[in-house]
Amino acid sequence: MGQTIGVIGLGVMGSNIALNMARNEEKVAVYNYTRDLTDQLVQKAENEQIYPYYDIQSFVQSLETPRKIFLMVTAGEVVDSVIGSVVPFLEKGDIIMDGGNSHYEDTSRRYDDLKSKGIDYLGIGISGGEIGALKGPSIMPGGDMEVYEKVAPILTKIAAKVENDPCCVYIGPKGAGHFTKMVHNGIEYADMQLIAEAYTFLRERLNLPIKEIANIFETWNQGELKSYLIEITVHILRKIDVETGLPLIDVILDKVGQKGTGKWTSIQAINNGIPLSIITESLFARYLSTLKNERINAERILTGPEVDRQDLEKDLWIEYMRQALYLGKVCVYAQGFAQYKTTSELYDWDLPLKDIALIFRGGCIIRAEFLNVISEAYQNQPKLVNLLVAPYFAEKFETYQLGLRKVVSQGINVGMPLPCLSASLTYYDSYRTGTSNANLLQAQRDYFGAHTYERNDRVGIFHTEWQ
Ligand code: 6PG
Numbered sequence: 001m002g003q004t005i006g007v008i009g010l011g012v013m014g015s016n017i018a019l020n021m022a023r024n025e026e027k028v029a030v031y032n033y034t035r036d037l038t039d040q041l042v043q044k045a046e047n048e049q050i051y052p053y054y055d056i057q058s059f060v061q062s063l064e065t066p067r068k069i070f071l072m073v074t075a076g077e078v079v080d081s082v083i084g085s086v087v088p089f090l091e092k093g094d095i096i097m098d099g100g101n102s103h104y105e106d107t108s109r110r111y112d113d114l115k116s117k118g119i120d121y122l123g124i125g126i127s128g129g130e131i132g133a134l135k136g137p138s139i140m141p142g143g144d145m146e147v148y149e150k151v152a153p154i155l156t157k158i159a160a161k162v163e164n165d166p167c168c169v170y171i172g173p174k175g176a177g178h179f180t181k182m183v184h185n186g187i188e189y190a191d192m193q194l195i196a197e198a199y200t201f202l203r204e205r206l207n208l209p210i211k212e213i214a215n216i217f218e219t220w221n222q223g224e225l226k227s228y229l230i231e232i233t234v235h236i237l238r239k240i241d242v243e244t245g246l247p248l249i250d251v252i253l254d255k256v257g258q259k260g261t262g263k264w265t266s267i268q269a270i271n272n273g274i275p276l277s278i279i280t281e282s283l284f285a286r287y288l289s290t291l292k293n294e295r296i297n298a299e300r301i302l303t304g305p306e307v308d309r310q311d312l313e314k315d316l317w318i319e320y321m322r323q324a325l326y327l328g329k330v331c332v333y334a335q336g337f338a339q340y341k342t343t344s345e346l347y348d349w350d351l352p353l354k355d356i357a358l359i360f361r362g363g364c365i366i367r368a369e370f371l372n373v374i375s376e377a378y379q380n381q382p383k384l385v386n387l388l389v390a391p392y393f394a395e396k397f398e399t400y401q402l403g404l405r406k407v408v409s410q411g412i413n414v415g416m417p418l419p420c421l422s423a424s425l426t427y428y429d430s431y432r433t434g435t436s437n438a439n440l441l442q443a444q445r446d447y448f449g450a451h452t453y454e455r456n457d458r459v460g461i462f463h464t465e466w467q
Contacts, residue, residue, distance in 0.1 A: 014072030104175030125181025142177025160363025186265030227368035304415030323403025
């Protein structure tokens with residue numbers, strides 16, 4: 001009997017996935033392009049069912065058939081080159097799975113290529129960082145349903161569990177799993193930015209000390225805002241830098257990196273006419289952050305508003321901020337899930353929105369209490385067009401919108417940038433505007449370019465000689 005699964009790519013994520021599989025009674029063959037990472041894993045996994053191989057051929061031949069090979073390598077060309085090195089040793093019906101952050105279009109292309117060779121391919125979105133990979137990530141598999149079923153026993157075993165339900169569900173054909181992971185990351189960017197804006201407001205407008213802000217986030221994390229990202233923010237705010245004795249956050253340079261998944265999310269939305277303003281603002285906030293030198297220079301030249309920064313009533317404004325953050329999150333998820341819906345229709349993927357919300361409840365970076373409510377919203381109305389109009393959230397807006405409006409206008413008045421909170425409010429107000437000023441834009445287009453327009457009182461295409 002051979003090994004039951006093979007993992008290629010033994011960086012932090014790959015070794016942790018391999019260990020997770022071994023701890024769930026799989027016999028795991030492992031291979032890495034360089035020997036050092038394989039040896040490190042073997043040392044660490046002395047008593048686990050981890051079997052190292054140092055050349056691709058013996059790695060592949062060690063696997064029982066149909067062979068199941070899990071790639072945990074850097075997204076991009078490396079995936080193609082690893083596939084190219086494995087395929088010569090495979091037989092019809094063997095399965096390759098890509099667990100990295102691959103672009104979903106690459107996944108669809110690889111699926112087609114391998115299909116023509118009789119090899120099955122699954123693009124598997126995995127979220128949860130290194131701890132998730134080891135202890136249970138959220139897993140988003142895309143490809144053929146019958147192929148998924150062959151590996152489902154392994155994937156569901158290694159996935160995070162919420163109330164005993166595995167955070168792993170079949171997502172849809174071809175690149176649907178990686179698409180789902182991509183938008184997950186877009187939501188992650190915006191969720192992180194919203195939390196950062198709440199932190200800035202509490203610190204700079206309410207003048208609260210970091211310790212108190214950590215306590216506020218901790219309290220919020222016991223209610224409807226409960227989420228992994230708020231939880232880690234509490235830990236981050238309490239961390240002291242050993243060298244300086246200062247809060248570590250105060251010595252971290254304010255320039256944000258990114259690896260591309262948030263950018264892909266915005267590009268896909270723009271290409272397909274999907275309003276994704278909040279996620280895109282969070283991406284632009286990262287880009288703006290990198291202009292550190294320009295910002296320092298501009299701070300010396302450009303002035304803010306002349307305002308009387310009166311003290312705000314602390315408890316009242318903390319509650320406004322909580323409400324604003326909650327509604328901001330709702331708007332981000334509304335945009336992300338609208339992107340799922342529109343794209344699902346575009347590609348005929350039939351994405352299971354209710355289940356996507358359920359598997360996001362555990363393991364992944366955006367795991368949050370209110371995903372239960374999102375899932376219920378889709379369960380109650382499978383054809384729901386947008387989360388904003390789900391009765392539960394419409395009611396939340398009715399009660400909390402004052403908080404969001406107060407915070408955003410306060411930011412505007414004192415010159416404090418709150419890009420994602422403002423974009424959330426703009427999205428909410430635009431979405432609920434039945435009759436907008438788009439008629440003027442159409443008239444302008446027709447005026448200068450004879451682009452024509454439709455009328456609201458009769459059917460047809462019209463043009464006016466404006467002059
Ligand atoms: C996850 C994370 C993971 C990774 C992101 C970070 O779900 O486990 O999203 O995929 O941390 O790639 O992305 P940036 O480097 O672009 O912030």
